[in-house]
Amino acid sequence: MGQNDEITRRFWADNARFADILNVGIFHGKQIIKGSQLHSKDTYAGGLFGKLKKKVQIYGYRDVFKTADFGVNFALIGIENQQEIHYAMPLKVWKYDFLGYEEQLRKIKKMHRRKQDLSGAEYLSGFSRRDKLKPTLTIVLYYGKEPWDGPMCLADMLDWKAIPKEIQNKVVDYPIYVLDVQRFSGTEELCTDARLVFGFLQRHESQNILEQYVRDNQEGFTELEEDAYDMISILTNSQDLMPDKQEYMNERGEVNMCKALEDMKASAMQKGKQEEREQSIIILVESLRELDILEEDILRKIEEKYQLTQEEAAEFVKK
Template sequence: MGRKDVITREYLSSDEVFADVVNLALYSGKCVVQASNLSEVDSVEELAITMEENDSKEERGKNRQRTTQRKQSHIVQRYRDIVREVVIDGADGYLARIIVGVEEQSETHYAMPVRNMLYDALNYSGQVNGIGEKNRKSGLLVTSAEFLSGIRKNDKLIPVVTIVVTFQPEAWNGPMSVHEMLDWRGIPDELRKRIPDYEMLLLQPFDYKEEKVSNPQSTFGVIMGLLKYASSMEDFQKYVDEHEEVLSNMPVRAAAVLNEFCTLDLTEQELEKDEVIDMCQAVREMKEVSRREGRMEGERRG
């Protein structure tokens, strides 16, 4: 795992940041999920696949082989970046429960839709196995169909969703769904419609819209906005001025993310000195250096 990945995952692990990510990705920026609505979930997704394998053994004194079958379990494991269970007041007086995984990508991953689909499928499989184990222990399985599946007709699973977060200022240039990854040559539209798709939820600076965000709980939105305008000197400076209050009291983990993606060259000692850091000066100095370098390059070419 690279340095950027470690820093960004530490930042996204904060409940306040995680809640803002969920609100932006699932609720169009409305402040629905609070940090207090989150609880930790095991980040390991695994599936035990039991297969029957044949063993051939030659019997003594006989010119023949005996074939026996044995069951062999193979474990499929995948490690998510961050997972939380979200519980909020839902419709009709019910508590709404969902499991949310957040995957951080410092670079475009061209197989991300399939990867997310696997994460979610493994979680659903784990839920089925867990419910089945409880049903068997409690003697709740009655019909042959229930014994076959381990679950009853009215047993329900908790919805699972994966959100991909990237802090790279450049637009994500990979596929956004499994369908975008498939070779459709020669396949008619009628058949294409019947092949299941799996779409990806992505948060990135490139298409971040601050006006959609209400009552943020963390610095997540400010970081996304700052990175969005990093390539434009005028827009960048305007954004810094508008968010000076937040930037002048930036939590260390948030400052570390900006330090990596804006190349601010803050030292480890500076990042570890206090719990909050005044990033305004560091950000402005970085842009001033870029301005001077651009001017010098222009003079050399001129």
């Protein structure tokens, strides 16, 4: 529940991006969902289970959860963000989906109790033969450096050793949808600035390749939405290196990442030169000491050679 989680949630809360990643990542480029069909839903999922005096609360918070309206019906769709591999992900997704279905069931039962319109088996179920639950879908976005090697379904988590095939075939499975962002091949099909975020993340390990990508997409990176800039910053673990984004914002709140990267590169080069200079001074001081040269003479030599003040030179001699 830290800053990184909040940034990824805020980014995907945008309906256009949410629809974009579903259409490309799940539906293989088919425009199944439009941003205008999406509506934010409470991310809390929970319920009380057990007998009256021994109830147990099971709950959790989804990262992003929305309804997708299709005329007279709708589906429930969630996004879970993962920066690390989660080796129990099918159960985590299953819990959220189950709690969502359970919430729907509770509401339907409550409606029937108020109407008192059920009898027989329907009354015992609290659910009539005409009642239906809304379908739920969850997509996992994994941003990690290492390829996802976690389970892709519940069956991957089960110990099948010595279990007869006949039993295996009858056990209910629960597949999940994991999009491995750093290795996602559909990045260029994305229509929103998620394309720039994914493209940056996939190339940030190679400075030359990244710089070329930014140049090729200069227009987008020159006017990058603030939350997209934040996503790039936290997903590349460079939030401490990124310059203050306020310095690169225009009046619309867009960030000029091209200029920010140029300044970051210049700053890194300057820092590298400074560290190299300091290291050479330290080596010189150690060499002069090995020659048993007096401290005041060492001070004078490094002052003259590196154009230091007496105070600056004294700092190196102290080391």
